[in-house]
Every structure is written in structure tokens, then in C-alpha cells.
Amino acid sequence: MSILDKIGSMASMAGLPDLPDVPLSLAAPAAVATLAYLNAKLGISYDLGIISSYARAVIRGALRDRSRKWNHFYLLEEFALNPKKAHEVFLVYQGKEWTYRQTYDTALRYGNWFRNTHNVKPGEVVAIDFMNSATFIFIWMGLWSVGALPAFINYNLTAAPLTHCVKVSTARLFLVDDEVRAAVPPELVEKLGALDFREKGGAVKVVFHDESLQAEILRREPWRAPDADRQNQERADPGILIYTSGTTGLPKAAIISWGKLLLAGTFVSNWLGLRKTDRVYTCMPLYHSTAAVLGFVGCLASGTSLAIGHKFSASGFWDDVRNNNATIVQYVGETMRYLLAAPVKRDPHTGEDLDKKHNVRLAFGNGLRPDVWDRVKERYGIATIGELYSATESTSGAWNLSSNSFSAGAIGRSGAIADLILGSSAAIVKLDHDTELPWRDPKTGLCKRMPRGEPGELLYALDAQNIKEKFQGYFNNPGASDTKILRDVLKKGDAWFRTGDVIRYDPEGRWFFSDRIGDTFRWRGENVSTNEVAEVLGSHPEVYETNVYGVLLPHHDGRAGCAALVMNGVEPDAEKLEPSAAFLSSLGEHVTKNLPKYATPLFLRVTRVLEITGNNKQQKTVLRAEGVDPNVLESNKSRDRLYWLRGKTYVPFEKKDWEKLNAGQVKL
Known part of the structure; x- marks a missing residue:
């Protein structure tokens, strides 16, 4: 032929x-x-790149199975003891640099302190509550060096959520950054120190890590614990604990196994094509998986330098990137939207536009919305976006390395080869929005795959006989772990991981995020995707940021759409918040033109700032609970303004209007 x-x-x-x-x-x-x-x-070449990256990660895992060196302290040690690599820069923080060897020696000093001062044993959990810094990494690697594992506490937590996270971890030692000392006041220290605080009895010792303690630790010898303290750890054993955001309840500690750490770090570094000359910059919080696993472990797995930003700042982000000579930057959630809202940075002497004056060739992360995707590339001159989809506890993900407009806005893409090889490992199934569970056929009891282009819940396949091979669940919380496992889905006896997300896989091989289950609401018998509505609102030139949700109304079925939004140029401490009639009319025209009638937000809540997580992701819980009752907002001392859609314009929604709704005198 x-x-x-x-x-x-x-x-x-x-x-x-x-x-x-x-x-x-x-x-x-x-x-x-x-x-x-x-x-x-x-998508042949793209698929081959994905499959090659995955294959390399699998092979690396098989080699770890043979050597039994699953503890990733050994990854650092291999570089630190290699004469060709030892003196290359590994970590950069606030103008200081540490080579692989210096990082290794510092980690051993911390390991010495953990073992010989606090008697930390192999397999023991130590809770750490730290801001981003090089010290965060030294503590982390120090724990791994003695066979222990860290539980990363969100430094924004206080009071009951913080107490809960420490308790769930089972830790008897809680190491706290002196910078967040205020979150752990004397009364909480006393509570944690009670002899019956821990579930099986025992107190938690709180140690504040300040400059004097750090100096004491760094004077210690770089003592290396024996291999026996690390080599009883297997692929599915916990390597770190990372907490969920807790937006629907108290945070849960997700187990990140050694196998998942190696697979994710190796895959991402190969997928992105990390080079020896690259320097990855992240100011995303290290207590979360994006920075910790995809950032730090990705660099550790590939021998790439990591520059750590202390905390995200829209005004200082690009200065930090330039000062660290970064070639790759990381984002999460609304990070890029906040950067776009910042004024153009100019050289104070020449007036030169500095937005494109950097060495960044690639930005990667998750949550870059389609309405700002191209604006980011154009303003900052970034050639490639590496958008990904996954979750801390998820068993798989989607990947979109995009240098053109074809897959702009997609959370992943795959072609014919990937579908053939990996197609059986993922399924998008029909969702029952009333029960918020996958729909089941009344006759067979099985779920139904959605056709290409139709949204449904994304599921990932599990081994029904060995769930923990891929999904280790939540630490000390078997009940929550069980809710993520779905059985008898496409055939009797199978098992799948529930992502909790509504995803659409189009005929061109692109994966698009539709909504989080629970965020989608029903109005006039139709399902409304808050994410899709937010994209339309976000494309209005005067809208800075918006958060869409459904609200209950008296005498109406379902939930009506409401959009909390921040206008361009509004400061968080602004006294007055009165949008112009022209803006309200323009926005009304915009949404009625670009959205079906059932999806058009009937209410606006104009605010100064939207509540977000420490990872720049939006929160809806409080907004949804407060609804559009002006009395509730008044009692909560909110200065926000409410409006409702009348015809094609938004007008003020006042107490008298709410009273008419309550009396059944208004039909929407």
C-alpha cells in the first residue's frame, strides 16, 4: 500500500x-x-505528548516499587548528592537562594530537631500553620527526612475551623509560623493543650516558629535518619495531608499518597516541558495542592528551580516575577482577573510599558475563565497557557496546553488516541439536579453516559476491589470518603470517583467546565449554569468580577438567578456604591441579549468586594443564604445595593418590593 x-x-x-x-x-x-x-x-501529536508524560510517570513509579524508596525525601537527596546538580539553585525566596545541597542540609537540621527535641516518629503527623516561605519547604522536607508527614493548615483559619483541622490530623505537635501567631491566641493554645483534646487522649503541643527558634535549629548538625525510618512507606500510604476549602462545612483532610505525589509531579513537569533553565514562580498558598503538589513537587521531580512568593499581590506580582527571573508562573481561580484589573505598570524613568517585560514563556494553573483568557495572553505577552482540571482528592484530571485559540477556555483536551487508550477511565453521566446525584435508569438502576457536547457529572474509574489504589480518601473520616465513591454506574459491580463537577466534552475533543454540583440551579424548569452566566456578565466592559448563584423567592418554584458583582474602579473601602442608570441599563441589555430568558439574572447585588478563599476561589455559601431580602442585608450591616430586572434594565429593589413578593403580588 x-x-x-x-x-x-x-x-x-x-x-x-x-x-x-x-x-x-x-x-x-x-x-x-x-x-x-x-x-x-x-489531536495525534498532543495525545502522544500526554501519553508520553503519563507513561514516564508510571515507569518512575514502578522503579520506586522496586527500590521501596517512596518517601520523596529521596528525590531531594538524589540531586543533593549528585556533584553535577548539588550546587544548582533549587529554592529562591525574597532575594535569597538555596542550592539542592543547602536545601538538603537544612532539611536534615530540621529533621534532627523534630526527632531529638520532639521525638517525632516515622508515620507520625505533624500539623504546620505557615505562610509561604523557604522555611515552609525546610520543615516539610525535614519531616519527610525522619519518615513523618505534614498536615498543611490554611493560615487563614481561626477558632473552630482551625481547632477542627488540628484535631482531625491526630497531630500531637502543632508548629505555627510566628507571622500567624494571632490566629492561635493563648486560649486556643490552652484548649489544644488539654489532656483529653485528642480523640485517643493526649494534648497537642503548640510551638511558635520565630527567628530565635529558627537560629537554634540551623545550628544543629545535618543529621540523617536511617533508611529504615522511611522504607516501610508504600505507594498508597499518606505523604501529606491537604485540607479542602470547607465551603460546605468544616474542612476535610485529603490524603495525598506517595504514589499520587510522584505521578502528579512527574506528569506535570513532563507535560509542561520543564527545563533545567526554567524557574517556576508561585505565590499561591503552599498549604494547597496547586502550589504544593503541582508547583513544588513538580519542581522536585524534575530538578527545576522554584521561586516562592510570600503572598499574592496584584500590584506586586509582576515585579516579583521579574526580580526572580521567572520563566513560568502559576495561577489559581481569579488570580489572572485581579492582575488584569491592576493598572499598567510603567518604568518610572522611561515610561516603558512593563507588562510584557519579563521572561515568562508559560502560565499554568486552574480556573482561568474564558472571558479573560485571551486578554491575559495579549496584555502580558504569554505565549502558552497550561490550564488543568483536578481536585486535591481527585484520582485524575484534564489537561490543556494551549498556544492558539482552538482550545482557549477549555480545562482539557484530548484526541482520538487518548480516547482509545484512556477513554474507559472517565465518564460523563446524566445528572439529576433535584437530588444532585447521577440519574439512574428505573429499570436497570444504572447511570447513563451523556453524548458528546452535553453536560453531566464527570466520574473517574476505580478498581472496585481495591479502591485505595487510586483514592485514599479523607484522613480520619471514612464517612466523607464513602460519599465520593459511586458503585454500579455503567455495569453491576463497577466503582467510580465522583468529582462533583458538571463537565462538557465537545465533539472537537475539548473539555469545558460547566458548574459545581450544587451551584447549578433550576428556574422555570431549566437548569442554569452559574459559571456560564458569570462568563457573560464578565464580558461586560464595566464589570470587574461577578459571582452568580440561585436564591429562593416566596411563592416561586426553584431559584431565581442573582449576580453579586463588583464594578470596575470600585475600591473595597468605598463609602458610596451607587451604579449609574446608564450602567444598569447597559448591563440589562447585555444579559437579555446574550442569555436565554430563564438564565438571565433577575437580581443584582452590587458590592465592593467578593469573598474568596485563600486560593483566590469564590465563595457562594453566605451570599446564597442571605438571598435578596433587604431586611437580612440590613440586619447583617451590609452596605451592598440590590437591584432587579424590570424589562431590559435593572432598577433598585427595595423593602416595598420584597413585601409585594412576600404577599404574592409579583410573578416573575
């Missing part, structure tokens, strides 16, 4: 028309053109 015959066969399989007869002199160009087209249509 000639090359043209082979290409013709491939074209036929791809649903393309038959190739015409061509002269031999044109055969080669025709072949090249057709192969290029097939590659683009079927």
Missing part, C-alpha cells in the same frame, strides 16, 4: 472525503498537508 493509500485510509476513518488522484510530483506535498490536517483533527 502506498503512502497516499495509507493516508486515504486514515482520512476515511476520520470521516474525511476520499483523496483525489494526484500526480506523483504532488504526492509528497499532498501527503504532508493531509497528515498535518489529520494531526490537527485527531
Whole structure:
């Protein structure tokens, strides 16, 4: 069979028309053109890159199974003891640099302190509550060096949520950054120190890490614990504990196993094509998996330098990037939107636009919304976006390395080869929005796959006989772990992991995020995706940020759409908050033109700032609970303004209007 015959066969399989007869002199160009087209249509080269990255991670895991060196302290040690790598820069923080060897020696000093001052044993959990810093990494690696594991506490937590996280961890030692000392006042120290605080009895010792303690630790010898303290750890054993955000209750401690750490770190570093010359910059919180696993462990797995930002600042972000000579930056949630809202940075002497004056070739993370995707690339001159989809406790993810407009806004993409090889590991199933569970056929009891292009809940396959191979669940919380496992989904006896997210996989191989289950609401018998409504609102030139949710109304079924929004140029401490009539009219025209009637937000809540997590992700819980009752907002001392859609414009929504709704005198 000639090359043209082979290409013709491939074209036929791809649903393309038959190739015409061509002269031999044109055969080669025709072949090249057709192969290029097939590659683009079927996503062949992209799939091969994904599969190659995954295969390398799997092979690396198999080698760890043989050596039994699953503790990732060994990754650092391999670089630190390699003469060719030892003196290369590994960590950068606030103008200081540490080589692999210096990082290794410092970690051993911390390990010495943990073992010989606090008798921390292999397998023991130590809770740490720290801001971003190089010290965070030294403590983390110091714990791994003695076979212990850290539980990363969100430094924004106080009172009951903080107490809960420490208790769930089972830790008897709680190490607190002196910078967040105020979150752990004397009364909490006393509570944690009660002899009956821990579930099986025993107190928690709180140690504040200040400059004097750090100096004491750094004077210690770099003592290395014996291999026996680390080599009883297996692939599925916990490596770290990372807490969920707790937006629907108290945070849960997700177990991140050694296997997951190695797979994620190795895969991401290969997927991004991290180079020896790269320097990855992250100011996302290290207590969360994006910075900790995909950032730090990705660099540790590949031997790439990591520059750590203390905390996200929209005004200082690019200065920090330039000062650290970063080539790759990390984002989460609304990070890029906040950067776009900052004024253009100019050189104070020359007036030069500094937005593109950097060495960044790639930005990666999760949550870059479609309405700001291209604006980020254009303003900051970033050629490639690495958008990904996953969750701390998830068993898999989606990946979109995009340098063109084809997959802009997608959380992942895959082609024919990936579908063939990996297609059975993921499923998008029909969702029952009333029960917020996958719909089941009354006759078979099984779930139903959604056709390409239709949204449904994304599930990942598990081994029904060995769930913990991929999903280790939540630490000390088997009940919560069980809620993430769904059985008898596509056939009797199977098992799947519930992502809790509504995803759409289009015919072109692109994966799009629709909504978080529970955020989608029903109005006028239709399901409304808050994410899709927010994208439309966000495309209005005067809207800075918006958070969409459904609110209950008296005498109406379902939930009506409400959008809490911040206008461009409004400061968080602004006294007055009165949008102009022109803005309200323009916004009303915009949403009625670009959204179906059932999805158009009937209410606006104009505010100064939206509540977010420490990872720049929006929170809806309080907004949804307060609804649109002006009396509730008044009692909560809110200065926000409420409006409702009348015709094609928004007008003030006042107490008298709420009273009419309550009396059943208004039908929406």
C-alpha cells in the first residue's frame, strides 16, 4: 500500500472525503498537508505528548516499587548528592537562594530537631500553620527526612475551623509560623493543650516558629535518619495531608499518597516541558495542592528551580516575577482577573510599558475563565497557557496546553488516541439536579453516559476491589470518603470517583467546565449554569468580577438567578456604591441579549468586594443564604445595593418590593 493509500485510509476513518488522484510530483506535498490536517483533527501529536508524560510517570513509579524508596525525601537527596546538580539553585525566596545541597542540609537540621527535641516518629503527623516561605519547604522536607508527614493548615483559619483541622490530623505537635501567631491566641493554645483534646487522649503541643527558634535549629548538625525510618512507606500510604476549602462545612483532610505525589509531579513537569533553565514562580498558598503538589513537587521531580512568593499581590506580582527571573508562573481561580484589573505598570524613568517585560514563556494553573483568557495572553505577552482540571482528592484530571485559540477556555483536551487508550477511565453521566446525584435508569438502576457536547457529572474509574489504589480518601473520616465513591454506574459491580463537577466534552475533543454540583440551579424548569452566566456578565466592559448563584423567592418554584458583582474602579473601602442608570441599563441589555430568558439574572447585588478563599476561589455559601431580602442585608450591616430586572434594565429593589413578593403580588 502506498503512502497516499495509507493516508486515504486514515482520512476515511476520520470521516474525511476520499483523496483525489494526484500526480506523483504532488504526492509528497499532498501527503504532508493531509497528515498535518489529520494531526490537527485527531489531536495525534498532543495525545502522544500526554501519553508520553503519563507513561514516564508510571515507569518512575514502578522503579520506586522496586527500590521501596517512596518517601520523596529521596528525590531531594538524589540531586543533593549528585556533584553535577548539588550546587544548582533549587529554592529562591525574597532575594535569597538555596542550592539542592543547602536545601538538603537544612532539611536534615530540621529533621534532627523534630526527632531529638520532639521525638517525632516515622508515620507520625505533624500539623504546620505557615505562610509561604523557604522555611515552609525546610520543615516539610525535614519531616519527610525522619519518615513523618505534614498536615498543611490554611493560615487563614481561626477558632473552630482551625481547632477542627488540628484535631482531625491526630497531630500531637502543632508548629505555627510566628507571622500567624494571632490566629492561635493563648486560649486556643490552652484548649489544644488539654489532656483529653485528642480523640485517643493526649494534648497537642503548640510551638511558635520565630527567628530565635529558627537560629537554634540551623545550628544543629545535618543529621540523617536511617533508611529504615522511611522504607516501610508504600505507594498508597499518606505523604501529606491537604485540607479542602470547607465551603460546605468544616474542612476535610485529603490524603495525598506517595504514589499520587510522584505521578502528579512527574506528569506535570513532563507535560509542561520543564527545563533545567526554567524557574517556576508561585505565590499561591503552599498549604494547597496547586502550589504544593503541582508547583513544588513538580519542581522536585524534575530538578527545576522554584521561586516562592510570600503572598499574592496584584500590584506586586509582576515585579516579583521579574526580580526572580521567572520563566513560568502559576495561577489559581481569579488570580489572572485581579492582575488584569491592576493598572499598567510603567518604568518610572522611561515610561516603558512593563507588562510584557519579563521572561515568562508559560502560565499554568486552574480556573482561568474564558472571558479573560485571551486578554491575559495579549496584555502580558504569554505565549502558552497550561490550564488543568483536578481536585486535591481527585484520582485524575484534564489537561490543556494551549498556544492558539482552538482550545482557549477549555480545562482539557484530548484526541482520538487518548480516547482509545484512556477513554474507559472517565465518564460523563446524566445528572439529576433535584437530588444532585447521577440519574439512574428505573429499570436497570444504572447511570447513563451523556453524548458528546452535553453536560453531566464527570466520574473517574476505580478498581472496585481495591479502591485505595487510586483514592485514599479523607484522613480520619471514612464517612466523607464513602460519599465520593459511586458503585454500579455503567455495569453491576463497577466503582467510580465522583468529582462533583458538571463537565462538557465537545465533539472537537475539548473539555469545558460547566458548574459545581450544587451551584447549578433550576428556574422555570431549566437548569442554569452559574459559571456560564458569570462568563457573560464578565464580558461586560464595566464589570470587574461577578459571582452568580440561585436564591429562593416566596411563592416561586426553584431559584431565581442573582449576580453579586463588583464594578470596575470600585475600591473595597468605598463609602458610596451607587451604579449609574446608564450602567444598569447597559448591563440589562447585555444579559437579555446574550442569555436565554430563564438564565438571565433577575437580581443584582452590587458590592465592593467578593469573598474568596485563600486560593483566590469564590465563595457562594453566605451570599446564597442571605438571598435578596433587604431586611437580612440590613440586619447583617451590609452596605451592598440590590437591584432587579424590570424589562431590559435593572432598577433598585427595595423593602416595598420584597413585601409585594412576600404577599404574592409579583410573578416573575
